[in-house]
Amino acid sequence: MLANPHSLRSVFRSATKLMAALLLILSVQFLSSPAFAVKPDEMLKDPGLEARAREISEGLRCLVCQNQSIDDSDAPLAHDLRVLVRERLTKGDSNQEVKDFLVDRYGEFVLLKPTFSSKNLLLWAFGPLVLLLGGASVFLFYQRNRVLAQKAEASGQTHLSKEEKDRLDLILSDDDKT
Amino acid sequence: MIIELGHFMLVLALALALIQSVVPIWGAQTDDNRLMAVASPLAILQFLFIGLAFAALTNAYVTSDFSVQNVWENSHSQMPLLFKFTSVWGNHEGSMLLWVFILAIFSALVGAFGNNLPPKLKANTLAVQGWITSAFLLFVLLTSNPFHRIANAPIEGRDLNPILQDIGLAIHPPLLYLGYVGFSIAFSFSIAALLEGRIDAAWARFVRPWVLTAWGLLTLGIAMGSYWAYYELGWGGYWFWDPVENASFMPWLCGTALLHSAIVMEKRGALKVWTILLSILTFSLSLLGTFLVRSGVLTSVHAFATDPSRGVFILALLIAFIGGGLSLFAWRAPMLKQGGIFSPISREGSLVFNNLFLSASAAAVLIGTLYPLALEAITGAKISVGAPFFNATFGPMMIPLLVAVPIGPLLAWKRGDLFAAFQRLFVALGAAILVTVLCYSLIDGGSAMAPLGIGLAVWIMVGALAEIQLRIGLFKLPIAKSVSRFVGLPRTVFGAALGHFGLGMTLLGLMVATAYQSETILVMKPGDHAAVSGYSFELGGFREHSAFNYVDLIGTFKVTKDGKEVTELHPAKRVYTSRNMPTTETAIYTIAGVTQLYVSLGDKQDDDGIGVRIYYKPWVTFIWLGCVVMFIGGCFSLSDRRLRIGAPARKGRAKEAAGTA
Numbered sequence: 066m067l068a069n070p071h072s073l074r075s076v077f078r079s080a081t082k083l084m085a086a087l088l089l090i091l092s093v094q095f096l097s098s099p100a101f102a103v104k105p106d107e108m109l110k111d112p113g114l115e116a117r118a119r120e121i122s123e124g125l126r127c128l129v130c131q132n133q134s135i136d137d138s139d140a141p142l143a144h145d146l147r148v149l150v151r152e153r154l155t156k157g158d159s160n161q162e163v164k165d166f167l168v169d170r171y172g173e174f175v176l177l178k179p180t181f182s183s184k185n186l187l188l189w190a191f192g193p194l195v196l197l198l199g200g201a202s203v204f205l206f207y208q209r210n211r212v213l214a215q216k217a218e219a220s221g222q223t224h225l226s227k228e229e230k231d232r233l234d235l236i237l238s239d240d241d242k243t
Numbered sequence: 244m245i246i247e248l249g250h251f252m253l254v255l256a257l258a259l260a261l262i263q264s265v266v267p268i269w270g271a272q273t274d275d276n277r278l279m280a281v282a283s284p285l286a287i288l289q290f291l292f293i294g295l296a297f298a299a300l301t302n303a304y305v306t307s308d309f310s311v312q313n314v315w316e317n318s319h320s321q322m323p324l325l326f327k328f329t330s331v332w333g334n335h336e337g338s339m340l341l342w343v344f345i346l347a348i349f350s351a352l353v354g355a356f357g358n359n360l361p362p363k364l365k366a367n368t369l370a371v372q373g374w375i376t377s378a379f380l381l382f383v384l385l386t387s388n389p390f391h392r393i394a395n396a397p398i399e400g401r402d403l404n405p406i407l408q409d410i411g412l413a414i415h416p417p418l419l420y421l422g423y424v425g426f427s428i429a430f431s432f433s434i435a436a437l438l439e440g441r442i443d444a445a446w447a448r449f450v451r452p453w454v455l456t457a458w459g460l461l462t463l464g465i466a467m468g469s470y471w472a473y474y475e476l477g478w479g480g481y482w483f484w485d486p487v488e489n490a491s492f493m494p495w496l497c498g499t500a501l502l503h504s505a506i507v508m509e510k511r512g513a514l515k516v517w518t519i520l521l522s523i524l525t526f527s528l529s530l531l532g533t534f535l536v537r538s539g540v541l542t543s544v545h546a547f548a549t550d551p552s553r554g555v556f557i558l559a560l561l562i563a564f565i566g567g568g569l570s571l572f573a574w575r576a577p578m579l580k581q582g583g584i585f586s587p588i589s590r591e592g593s594l595v596f597n598n599l600f601l602s603a604s605a606a607a608v609l610i611g612t613l614y615p616l617a618l619e620a621i622t623g624a625k626i627s628v629g630a631p632f633f634n635a636t637f638g639p640m641m642i643p644l645l646v647a648v649p650i651g652p653l654l655a656w657k658r659g660d661l662f663a664a665f666q667r668l669f670v671a672l673g674a675a676i677l678v679t680v681l682c683y684s685l686i687d688g689g690s691a692m693a694p695l696g697i698g699l700a701v702w703i704m705v706g707a708l709a710e711i712q713l714r715i716g717l718f719k720l721p722i723a724k725s726v727s728r729f730v731g732l733p734r735t736v737f738g739a740a741l742g743h744f745g746l747g748m749t750l751l752g753l754m755v756a757t758a759y760q761s762e763t764i765l766v767m768k769p770g771d772h773a774a775v776s777g778y779s780f781e782l783g784g785f786r787e788h789s790a791f792n793y794v795d796l797i798g799t800f801k802v803t804k805d806g807k808e809v810t811e812l813h814p815a816k817r818v819y820t821s822r823n824m825p826t827t828e829t830a831i832y833t834i835a836g837v838t839q840l841y842v843s844l845g846d847k848q849d850d851d852g853i854g855v856r857i858y859y860k861p862w863v864t865f866i867w868l869g870c871v872v873m874f875i876g877g878c879f880s881l882s883d884r885r886l887r888i889g890a891p892a893r894k895g896r897a898k899e900a901a902g903t904a
Contacts, residue, residue: 104845105766105854126627131541132485134629137478177629184624188614192607192636199599206595210584217584237656 103136107147109155118151121160125150125167126177134177246311249299250390256292256347257380259285263373267366268438279366286354286369289376290347297344300389301331310396313337313389319402319821321791329412330403335537335553336389338416342533343379345417345424349453350376353428360449367435368428375427378560386553402792405819405826411471415464422461423494423529428453429501430526433519434568437575447509447518452881454505454522458498459877465491466870477827477843479762479858481866484633486541489612490532496605497525500598507591511656513583514591516576517598523572527565528605534561540616589659593651600644607636645699645750648743649706653713667713668706675702686759693758700754703747707740738880745872752865761859766852776859778840779803780812785853793819795828798844798853802832809834816844816853837862 103122109115122136127143135143135150146167153163167175179185263285270278303311304327307320317334318327332341350372357365383389432450436442468488473481482488501521507514535541538554585591611628619625649671653664665672679698686694712718714736715728761776769784783799795815802809812830819826829843838861845854 103764105764106848108764124629124631126629132483132627132629137476137480137483172625174625174627177627178631178635179626179628184618184622185614185626188610188628188632189636191610191614192603192640195606196599196603196640199603203595203599207587210586214584234655 103147104144107144107151109151114151114154117160118147118154121150121154121163122147124164124177126175128171128175245299245302246308246390246392249296249303250388252292252296252299253380253384253390256289256296257377257384259289259292260373260377260380263289264370264377265373266370267373268370271363271366271370271439276362279362282366282369282373283354283357286347286350286372290351293340293344293347293380296390297331297340300337300340301328304328304331307400308396309398309400310392311389312391312393315393315397315400317403318400319792320399322403322408325410325413326403326408330407332416333403333407333412336383336387338420339379339383339387339537340389341417342420342424343376343383345420346372346376346379346427349425349428353453357449363439364432364435364446364449367438368431371431371434372427375431375564378563382553382556382560386556402819402821405793405817405822405824406475408819409471409475411467411475415467415471418460418464418467419491420464422457422459422464422498423491423532425453425457425460426494426498426501426522426526426529428457429522430564430568433522434571436519437571440575440578442515442519442579444509444512447505450522451502451505451509454498454502455877455881458495458502459874459881461491461495461498462870462877463874465495466867470867474829474831475826477829478856479760479841479860481863484611484630486612487536489608490535493605493608493612494525494528494532496601496608497521497528500601500605501525503594503597503601507583507594511583511585511591513581513585514595515579515581519576519579520572521598521602523565523568527561527568528609530557530561530564534558535612585656586658588654588661590651590654590656592659593647593654596647597644597651600640604637604640604644607640608633611636642699645703645746648703648746649709652710652739652743668709671702671705671709674705675699690758693754696754696758697751700747700751703750704744707743707747711736711740734879734883738876738878738883741876741879742873743876745869745874745876748865748869748872749867750869752862752867752869755862756860756866759861760863763855763857765855766848767855768850768852773855773857775840775857777804778809778859780842780855780857782853782855788815792821793817796844796847798842798855800830800842802840810840812840812842814842814844816847833864837864839863 103119109118119136123134125135125146127133127135127138127140127146129140129142130138133140133143135146149167150163153166158166164176173180179188181189263282266285267279267282270276270281300311300313302308303314304318305324307314307318307327309315309318309320313334313336317330317337322330330337332338350369353360353365353372354369357368360368429450432446432453436446465488468491469481472483473479501518504514504518504521508518534554534557538557540554583591587595611632615626615628649668650661650664653659653667654661675698678701679694682694682697711729711732714732715725717725720728763773763775765773767773767782769782771782773780773782779802781801781803783801786797786799788795788797795817797813797815800812800814802812810832812832814830815828817826817828818824827843827845829841831842832840834840838859841856841858841860843856845856847853
């Protein structure tokens with residue numbers, strides 16, 4: 066069946082339609098079933114190709130499972146996809162070509178790592194943005210601290226003498242001993 | 244009858260919670276001590292009533308009372324007693340009851356042991372706990388009643404979900420709930436402080452034990468869940484970046500930040516506003532986690548849309564508590580006085596750094612968890628966000644944080660000396676470099692980054708001990724003096740050192756196990772050998788074993804190394820007959836407490852062969868042992884005299900500081 070991409074395509078198309086309806090039932094079931102993942106008979110003889118297949122599989126979602134990669138899932142669909150990935154690889158596809166082939170077929174849903182597209186901008190940028198904004202706030206906070214310290218100095222609270230400072234440091238560093 | 248009583252107890256508890264929500268606050272506003280004093284007994288009574296309700300449901304499970312729908316759906320008369328107990332919370336209704344019960348435990352603890360708290364703070368805090376308890380009791384009673392009866396009681400139950408029939412269910416959910424419900428106390432303290440418009444260093448000292456307790460238990464809970472998945476799922480993974488895991492991981496990240504910022508507030512009176520905000524955010528994330536897991540929104544956005552009663556209820560609670568909390572914060576926070584000036588390079592500065600990176604990484608996990616849901620709900624487009632995304636966003640943010648871990652405790656308060664801190668860390672730095680170089684030169688294979696990661700872990704572990712070494716003057720002072728100083732060190736110092744050391748252990752386990760594990764997947768027939776990392780696995784044969792609700796196909800593997808027998812492993816392929824659901828029962832052998840041999844069985848082939856997965860997982864137990872060490876560190880900090888006494892004792896501290904000087 067897998068030899069003919071056209072018949073395969075139509076099979077998967079109808080399967081996709083069914084999938085939406087079955088999603089709830091299936092995901093509940095696969096959520097709780099053990100993942101036995103890659104089966105010995107699926108594996109390629111060539112260890113290099115097999116390693117590539119594993120690497121690709123880890124980034125592909127088993128479409129009917131809850132957040133599992135096809136490498137980790139024992140769902141029949143994950144099995145089919147693993148076989149498909151290996152078929153494409155033996156035909157000489159590059160890793161990217163295999164992924165593109167699957168995205169064409171199933172949409173971006175199949176990728177566990179979403180693309181850097183405009184619709185995913187917020188997804189990718191949010192963490193770094195929080196870090197940047199947070200960093201900026203921290204910077205402003207220190208600026209304010211410096212201004213406050215300068216004001217304190219201007220209003221007559223001058224620096225401590227060397228002896229006083231040493232004693233204070235000692236007390237402060239022992240402060241949390243109690 | 245007992246079931247109806249249990250139901251009634253819940254209703255009574257709700258009535259009490261409603262009183263607790265109003266009366267103490269009224270008392271605090273009008274300075275009426277009698278009204279404020281109502282809070283503690285109410286909290287303790289609620290604990291009693293909800294406890295009785297919980298006992299009633301447990302009783303129904305233990306006696307297999309299938310006239311109760313919840314019991315019928317999730318239990319079986321032949322189940323071992325332990326699973327009858329644990330299946331009480333192995334389902335939606337029961338686990339929500341456990342949630343509320345744990346909330347009541349925490350409120351009662353504040354009521355019973357919060358005698359050192361200022362009366363107004365205590366009254367307001369318990370009132371806010373009352374709001375949360377009322378809301379969730381309403382949720383249980385209106386949408387998730389575990390006491391619902393069925394007219395014609397079936398003779399036999401439908402059995403517990405097989406994957407839950409494990410000792411893990413006895414430990415993991417209660418620990419996890421103790422952790423993230425525990426953060427409700429920090430939330431309530433914050434709201435109480437905002438209501439009163441007053442906050443000082445003593446506040447941080449009151450809150451810290453609760454944050455420590457919740458954080459420690461959450462750490463253990465997450466670790467336990469991870470180990471459970473590891474041995475139950477059968478393919479050797481321990482962290483999946485699954486939304487359900489993220490739901491518990493986000494409060495952990497935020498709670499860890501809170502733990503650190505509360506130190507600054509307690510010691511230096513700085514970061515008050517931020518600490519308040521952080522405690523609101525931490526509990527908000529706990530609530531969000533509850534929503535994600537309990538509303539069914541994760542299983543399918545569609546399922547959520549077709550039966551939204553529960554989800555919408557929790558969503559409303561979520562909006563009320565988070566929105567309310569943040570609005571109150573926005574209104575009141577500007578009134579709080581800021582205090583304590585410090586330079587960026589200082590102990591405070593290092594804790595700010597810690598908070599910045601922890602918050603940002605929590606934000607990255609948050610967006611990765613919510614974005615696919617939001618995108619599908621708004622545009623209908625479906626995307627997947629899995630491990631590769633989190634590794635790419637969360638991972639890089641962790642690196643600066645991890646590098647900074649040993650440095651922070653060695654900086655002085657207010658203004659530190661970075662160069663001096665590094666000088667004190669030369670042993671750690673040397674060890675880290677040495678280990679990295681050794682890994683590069685001695686071990687073949689593994690990723691190029693692995694030795695660096697291992698070096699980082701060594702840096703954290705050795706660096707964690709540097710503060711102790713410095714403070715007891717080891718190698719500088721006579722040994723006897725060092726020993727006496729060691730004995731006299733405050734427990735919080737040990738707590739911090741152990742916490743950081745445990746973090747290093749976890750990182751070390753992750754790095755070594757990921758980079759140097761080996762995996763073999765093959766078909767074996769009886770008599771076949773498989774060689775994995777120097778160990779030879781011989782499949783002796785199969786036998787069948789059946790229990791009341793499952794049939795096991797058990798393989799016997801003789802494990803030898805260099806001809807010497809190491810152990811015998813018995814992994815099984817188990818099929819639960821009532822639900823016709825297969826599970827794998829992995830067999831694990833731990834070498835010297837750290838490295839594990841892991842065998843699981845797959846499908847039986849036509850020709851008497853069977854699929855077998857064998858893993859060699861070097862140092863993998865460090866991942867979880869590190870978490871246990873972090874928990875122990877939390878216990879050390881918790882047992883510190885200062886936290887037990889509660890209020891800062893200025894006089895005694897000055898005397899002791901002078902004494903040690």
